[in-house]
Structure formats: structure tokens, C-alpha cells
Amino acid sequence: xxxxxxxxxxxxxxxxxxxxxxxxxxANMNTTSYKGERMMFVDHITRxxxxxxxxxxxxxxxxxxxxYRDTSEGTIEQxxxxxxxxxxxxxxxxxxGPNGAQQYTRNGNFRLDxxxxxxxxxxxxxxxxxxxxxxxxxEDTNIVVNGDGTISTENGQIGxxxxxxxxxxxxxxxxxxxxxxxxxxxxxIDRPQLAQHAxxxxxxxxxxxxxxxxxxxxRYKSTQSFIDKEDERIxxxxxELAKVGSN
Numbered sequence: 001x002x003x004x005x006x007x008x009x010x011x012x013x014x015x016x017x018x019x020x021x022x023x024x025x026x027a028n029m030n031t032t033s034y035k036g037e038r039m040m041f042v043d044h045i046t047r048x049x050x051x052x053x054x055x056x057x058x059x060x061x062x063x064x065x066x067x068y069r070d071t072s073e074g075t076i077e078q079x080x081x082x083x084x085x086x087x088x089x090x091x092x093x094x095x096x097g098p099n100g101a102q103q104y105t106r107n108g109n110f111r112l113d114x115x116x117x118x119x120x121x122x123x124x125x126x127x128x129x130x131x132x133x134x135x136x137x138x139e140d141t142n143i144v145v146n147g148d149g150t151i152s153t154e155n156g157q158i159g160x161x162x163x164x165x166x167x168x169x170x171x172x173x174x175x176x177x178x179x180x181x182x183x184x185x186x187x188x189i190d191r192p193q194l195a196q197h198a199x200x201x202x203x204x205x206x207x208x209x210x211x212x213x214x215x216x217x218x219r220y221k222s223t224q225s226f227i228d229k230e231d232e233r234i235x236x237x238x239x240e241l242a243k244v245g246s247n
Contacts, residue, residue, distance in 0.1 A: 008227045014041060015220045021067060022213050025204045033106040033178055034202035036070045036209075069170055074203040076195060082143045083110045083118065086200040087163065088193035092172075092180065094162040096125040096133070102186070104164065107178035109199055112136060122177050128159035129188065145196040163192035 018039045028034040076086045085108035087093070092104035103124070110126055113119050118126045118134040125133040129149070136143065140153035149161035164186035166172065172180035 029204045033200045036204040040066045074201040086195045086198040091163040094127045103179045129162040163189045
């Protein structure tokens with residue numbers, strides 16, 4: 001196979017993975033606090049005697065080296081639920097994972113379980129700045145969460161939500177259900193900016209993702225067309241050489 005065909009195949013592979021990333025973003029467009037993913041590419045330009053192009057771009061090896069998370073803040077939407085809490089700016093809530101290890105999330109769609117404990121929708125305990133779970137008594141009906149994370153009811157103060165950040169937030173690993181894990185040391189935020197009765201929506205914008213999907217699809221078809229033309233050119237060349245050899 002000629003170099004130009006290898007180059008086109010490298011581009012097809014990268015475009016296929018980019019399309020998969022876009023599809024995943026669109027699937028999570030309505031997921032609370034979801035952060036979109038983006039692909040990172042490198043092009044290796046090589047001299048081309050023929051000056052070949054794919055669509056309007058000069059031929060170059062394409063390699064997707066990594067993906068990164070867009071950590072920009074999503075829209076804050078009022079819900080009216082006293083156990084819905086959104087984070088403005090940096091920060092993650094701390095919850096207790098299934099194995100006891102701490103996990104982190106920006107999804108503040110909390111609830112009370114049948115013991116009166118504040119938990120995530122999957123039942124994982126939400127932790128205070130002292131690392132303790134949060135319990136409410138049956139008579140605690142008026143739950144108030146201040147902007148700094150202090151929780152109180154008509155019966156007094158319950159505790160303060162633990163909100164942390166990290167030196168390298170992009171290095172956090174997704175653990176499913178809006179949770180992250182990391183081996184980095186968590187850095188407490190003394191004065192987080194929280195909003196009760198609200199949730200942070202996904203930062204994925206449907207129109208932009210659809211535009212990207214259309215553009216990737218167009219580039220994929222152009223590259224596929226280039227490969228088909230190259231295949232036809234090579235096939236004709238082989239046939240012509242076979243005719244010359246038979247004379």
C-alpha cells in the first residue's frame with residue numbers, strides 16, 4: 001500500500017474516535033454536571049512529490065494522542081429541591097466510595113436515605129469537612145445550606161460540606177455516575193461558593209456538538225473518497241503493467 005493510503009487510513013482512524021467522543025458528549029448532554037471531552041491530535045507533515053491533498057488539506061499522518069476534559073462550568077439551574085446543591089467555580093463534593101475510599105463529584109443532586117443520611121442518588125454518603133457522614137433527625141424539616149457549605153436546620157447546625165480541589169483537576173479519572181477518583185491529595189476549599197436549590201447542568205452544548213459531528217462526518221467521507229480513488233488508480237496501474245508484460 002502506498003504512503004498516501006497509509007496517511008488516509010491514519011486520518012480515518014482518528015476521525016472515527018473523534019466521532020465516538022462527540023457521540024458520548026451528546027449522550028450525556030442532559031447529565032447533571034457532566035463535562036464534555038475533546039480529542040487532541042498531532043499531524044506529521046511529510047514532503048509529497050505529487051502535492052497530494054485530502055479535500056482541502058495537504059496529506060499528513062494524523063494521530064490522536066489523548067483526550068481532555070472541558071472543565072468549564074455548566075449552566076446553574078434552579079430546581080427548588082433543598083437537597084440540590086450546585087458549585088460555582090472550582091471544587092468537588094467529597095463522597096464515600098463503595099470500598100471506603102473517597103470519591104469526588106460536582107453532581108449535587110443529593111437525597112436522604114431511610115436512615116436520614118445525606119447520600120448521592122446511588123446511595124453513597126456525602127461527607128463533611130471533618131470526613132463524617134451527614135445525618136438528619138426526623139424532625140429536621142427545614143434544611144438550609146449556606147454558600148460556604150454550612151448545613152443547618154431549625155434544630156441547629158449539622159455540619160459543613162467538604163469541597164476540595166486539586167493541583168491537576170484534568171488528571172481526575174472518571175468512575176461512573178458523575179464520580180471521579182485520583183491519587184492526588186485533595187486541597188480543601190475553605191470558602192466554596194455553593195447554591196442550594198440548584199444543579200449544575202452539563203457543559204455540553206448540543207448545537208456545537210452537532211456542528212462538530214457534521215464536520216467530522218464530512219471529513220470522513222472526503223478521506224474515504226480519497227482512498228477509493230487511490231484504490232482505483234492502483235488497480236488500473238496494475239492492469240496496465242500486466243498488459244505491457246504480456247506483450
